[in-house]
Amino acid sequence: MAISAVVTEASSTVLNTFSSTPTSTTASTVAALVVTLFSIIIIFSKLQRKRDSAFKNLPLPPGPAPWPLLGCIPEFLVHKANFRWIHQLMKEMNTEIACIRLGNNTHLVPVTCPEIAREICKKNDAAFANRPPTIFTELATRLLTPVFSNDEQWKKLRRMLIAEVASSARLRWLHDKRAEEADNLVFYVHNQCKANKSVDLRLVTRFYAANVIRKITLGVRNFGKGMPDGGPGPEELEHVEAIFVVVKYIYSFSISDYLPSVLAGLDLDGQQKLVKQINRLIGKYHDPIINERIKQWKSGERKDIEDTLDIFITLKDPSTGQPFLSFEEIRYQILELFLAGLDNPSNIVEWTLGEMINRPELMKKAQEEIDRVVGKDRLVQESDIRELNFVKACARESFRLHPMSAFNIPHMSSQDTEVAGYYIPKGSQALLSRYGLGRNPKVWADPLKYDPERHMNDGDVSLLENDLRFISFSSGARGCIGGVMGTYMTVIMLARLVQCFDWSAPTSKGIDLTEPDEEPLCPAIPVVAIAKPRLPSHVYPTSN
Template identity: 75%
Template sequence: MYNSVLNTFSSTPTSTTTTATAALAVAVISIIIILKLQRRRGGAFKNLPLPPGAAPWPLIGNFPDILLRRSYFRWIHGFMKEMNTDIACIRVGYNTHIIPVTCPEIAQEIYKKNDAAFASRPLTQVTQLASGGYLATVFANNDQWKKMKKMLVSEVASPAKLKWLHGKRAEEADNLVFYVHNQYKANKSVVLRLVTRHYSANVIRRMSLGRRNFGNGMPDGGPGPEELEHVEAIFTTLKYIFSFNISDYLPSLLAGLDLYGQQKLIKHAISVIDNYHNPIIDERMRQWRSGDRKDMEDILDVLITLKDSSTGHPFLTVDEIRYQLVELFLAGLDNPSNAIEWTIGEMINQPELLKKAQEEIDSVVGKERLVQESDIRELNYVKACAREAFRLHPMSAFNIPHMSTQDTTVAGYYIPKGSHALLSRYGLGRNPKVWDDPLKFDPERHMNDGNVSLLESDLKMISFSTGSRGCIGTMLGTYMTVMLLARLIQCFDWAATTSKGIDLSEPDDEPLCPATPVTAFAKPRLASHLYPTQN
């Protein structure tokens, strides 16, 4: 009965007229928009096509294609593969274009040749919340970005400052061994995701805030409930920084609406981080103002004591300090932890890789001391293993977007002002035109150039990005990544907890850490006196 009434209603002349009128209105508006966009082009751009891509819907562009799929990055890479293109165009809304790139030559056009045109960032709800309104470095634009970047390069990430903070990193490398060794003594398996993430967090926490733990920690050297909550909040924030949010592309219509619940989750995550950071920052500032503290011991001291050379006033506001410290954690945790979790999993499934890396360390370092940062230059195979993880197993499918500030061209295509360029970590590292057998984990492919570096300046893959918006902490990232891997494989043999080996399947969507956390047994391989006995 209901269906028959519905069918009768849907076929009435009034309904048909209304539908036709709506369709005509959409068509007219679409034509007007297209004409406006075409009229905006001029000179060298007027005859150039946009990059190829999925056919957009009128007015809303490719929103349905994105929203109806569980993984938008796999959809993007899927249609690019079908179209056999290394650059594509996805229109979102009626005037924003997303430009994914999977070819190193095209990537270099964006990051090098057209670096100035793509040196801006798009504004999003999540990045605004995570940066306190764009007060830190990564997501800021224009003068604020220049101010914070200059400060980081000279005062935080310089070789002199990293040397000054070496002792704090060395203590965390020892605590890493202490914790894993305690799991062996307790006959427990090791969850590599927990180990790698909390080593990375401990390093940043010690360097920036002068402490490993917010609470008492655990007697075995592992994280306490406070550190678990802190790191979970950081990775929640990272997850949504790289996710798609329709409200970012239709701000005039959806401003203030939290359609995916992302704003609520990010606000909670940032509040958790603030609850741990802010009391330390406030107390430290009180100590400097009162004169109770006179010696600098960590990055927080550096940020508080910086002065404006022209006025003598503090160089950074309290909020700039707060959000720059948040950003240090966001930038410092994901790459090392993800790469080394994947690497240990791959090594367990291919034991010859683990053996070769251990043999290199034994040759360079010996078995009478633990590997140190000063050994990294000679550990080329170990670096090749980490580099291969960056290539094959990136934490996120794309880099943080670059936004064009003017009409330009890339690879012979017209790129409109305001386009979001997405360099695909996933596509560059797995491009079969660049890499032989790209899905195989093979560190040997990186051993042809003498001294192996984790940096890839030719953008055949992305470890630490390049260009004016490139990673400022490349040296620190290298220290953290290689020391984490080198200590784990020098000090322990690793074995799967089941006869099936390690499950290295990928999740359907980001983040691209193993779908099942890598869990394994660790067995000491050095003399007992080399293992730290306290944290």
């Protein structure tokens, strides 16, 4: 029945009630009117639900039976490694898409199938463009960054970053700063060799990645004096540790996010207290530099744009002529650049070198490729990356097998949607599984084997994976805009360490590459190795 017909019929009913009972009592008239109006409301509700919920005839993806009101929160509390429980559940149910209810209204939809992942990120991109707000993300970013904000805020900031930070021209402009940190990487490791010290590759890789981001965003390598050997000082160690705490907790499970009406303000798992401490610590290092730089631009003391912070400060709103970004927005853009730039390159290179040390034939093949392309009388440069296909294949294989996090940042549906023939309710959180996509046996032969050769082809090997058979730098409207920068950082770090040094395990047992029980998924024991120079002495940088 059309809605207009329902309205006409209902109106007639109301009029007839008055006209056909002129002698009825007022009470009976009012009662008849109330019944009629109530009937109209019911009819409208049913028709509206039917019209707005075309997908509700479809089933939800398979999943465990939820508890009343709590959903599967009890299971999440029992299984601390939530991602392992989810993947085991999906394996037992023989499904590549699932639905897990948390609380009374939130549906988590994990996905391990590339076709379904593409359906979410490409076909239904607009419907899944939002991010679910959490207590941690609200406190850590104030939802002022393009990754974690929604609606017009993320679009505004993403357009700005694409045009002003991630463009090809800007990447070329920042080349010398990246090259300086690649030299410092070799300088530091070479000094460890000369001192007969083993090399903590987790420290090395994280310090290099942090140096690059500090240099291109804040214009500094060190917050303090640094170390004479080129290594990090206590300030840099504290700063990087704080960034990785945010990386760990930014979308970890918190019961307060799913029972807000019951647990509001209680901070049962301590995340609210933790993020406030971390914000203060990061602000201790970032805020003085940002404030001083703003003063320099206002006073005219600074006139040249030298890094990303200068770009953020000097950008103007074309319609008003006022600053495009507030202090708070600048503060959180800087934080997001650290969050985006530190975890993937450092994690991938640590895993790759660990795999290479345990399988020396891979290390030898990578070194032979670099020697053939670059030689031994100069250091590998970004301009060489295109020809280093086996080195890139090794990094690509680590992205597939050894992601830093089990899931990508959640996509939240802004409307009822159909995915893979299933009904996905509005407000659901789609979780693309980095862990499951890269290890899907329907996609990858012998998926648990580290095998770079599977990525070799006749053309250029890329770290990007547009078909979502694994996730390196994400995809879709919310995809990472820093894929080229991430490629530069990852490949140059790996290539420099492989070119300049021969690596071996400290013991005959090799490198322990056991995965941790919980995220982040870097090796459970940091990779520590012995490095020996393999190039002529004049090639190594002599200062930082």
